[in-house]
Amino acid sequence: MSSGWVKLHRKILDHEIWNDLTTFRLFTLLLLKANHQEKKKINGMELKQGQYVRSYSKLSEDLAYKEGRGMKSPSKSTIMRSAKKLESIGIVTISETVNGTMFTIVNYQLYQDFDGNREAFRETLAKPFVNRSQNEVETKSEQYQELKNLGIKEEERQPSSEYNLTPFQKIEDKYLSRKGGMFTTPYDVAAINRILDQQIPIEDVLTWIDEIFDRYVPKHRADGIKSFTYCEQGILDRWHAKQNPPPKTNVSEFRPRGSKQEESFAALEAYAKENGISMG
Structure with a gap:
């Protein structure tokens, strides 16, 4: 070593x-x-x-x-x-x-055990590991076979330009920058993929991640958002609200009328003014 x-x-x-x-x-x-x-x-x-x-x-x-x-x-x-x-x-x-x-x-094997940039294929590589123990490690041949079984094309595993990130990478980078983390877990990857499956506009997702972190109130100094699944729920709630706005009604705003006494006094005042009568 x-x-x-x-x-x-x-x-x-x-x-x-x-x-x-x-x-x-x-x-x-x-x-x-x-x-x-x-x-x-x-x-x-x-x-x-x-x-x-x-x-x-x-x-x-x-x-x-x-x-x-x-x-x-x-x-x-x-x-x-x-x-x-x-x-x-x-x-x-x-x-x-x-x-x-x-x-x-x-996730040692995911970011140490391959040639090239891990970020290029993190999305597809990590997904098969979601339902396994984090300590379970497979051989290279088994990992590559999973990629083959998923039908991953070679060009899909090429590194993306810093200025041409995939939707997955944009969401991941936003989440990690707000969380203060370096790596996403398989559970984070699964949650991000579920959000992508909903075909929510990426601009909305990024905005809502910021909003979720800004509104989160930690209970103590060690508290914080630990998983993207927390963000997933908030994003889905906001997406549902955006897709289902409250129905508009034809009921106009109720404006209470004055009392009969007030209306009578107003009429008397108008009559006096018209006829030059002083109201004292």
């Missing part, structure tokens, strides 16, 4: 962990150390792609940094908080094993 390279998406520059030094370094370390093979056995335990086993104490040593003339290591509790943060925002999953803590990079 000391040779080779990994992909790191530019969207990480806009992600909240970019400004969190320990969390960013932890994520980068996990990404670099994660098993990149289809399967690998370590100490009798089988690791799938994107998985790495390490104790928090060892991670503290791994993340030591130079300060002055010596080295300083972040505390174990600090590492644990950063790991929980990565888990809470959906970047990794964490489980305990007899050999240490298992860290699994979510």
Whole structure:
């Protein structure tokens, strides 16, 4: 694992962990150390792609940094908080094993295991994984066979120009920019595809995503919109309302008339004015 390279998406520059030094370094370390093979056995335990086993104490040593003339290591509790943060925002999953803590990079195979730009075929590639466990990893041949079974043409998997994004990519970019995320989950992808199936104008969808985020009131500092399915419901509600406006009625606005006493006084005042009579 000391040779080779990994992909790191530019969207990480806009992600909240970019400004969190320990969390960013932890994520980068996990990404670099994660098993990149289809399967690998370590100490009798089988690791799938994107998985790495390490104790928090060892991670503290791994993340030591130079300060002055010596080295300083972040505390174990600090590492644990950063790991929980990565888990809470959906970047990794964490489980305990007899050999240490298992860290699994979510969707590792989708953005590390192919040549070219993952974004070009994220929409079609991720869709078959919706009903599977996030930790389930398949071989390259199985993944490519799924693309073939879906009838994906080679030209459909070519990268889109930054200025010629597909409707899926426009929705995804808008959602991630508002959520502050780097990656969509298979459940997000499924929800976006369901919105696209409704043939809602893309301009409306993008406007409503902004509106949903602007109107969301978090219950506490850790609360937020975690999934596109939340946006999906709001978009569908707004689309239904737009397609079914309230019916217009022919009933004019009711304007109550004055009392008989007021009408009589007005008539008397008009008569007096016409005949030059002073009303005192």
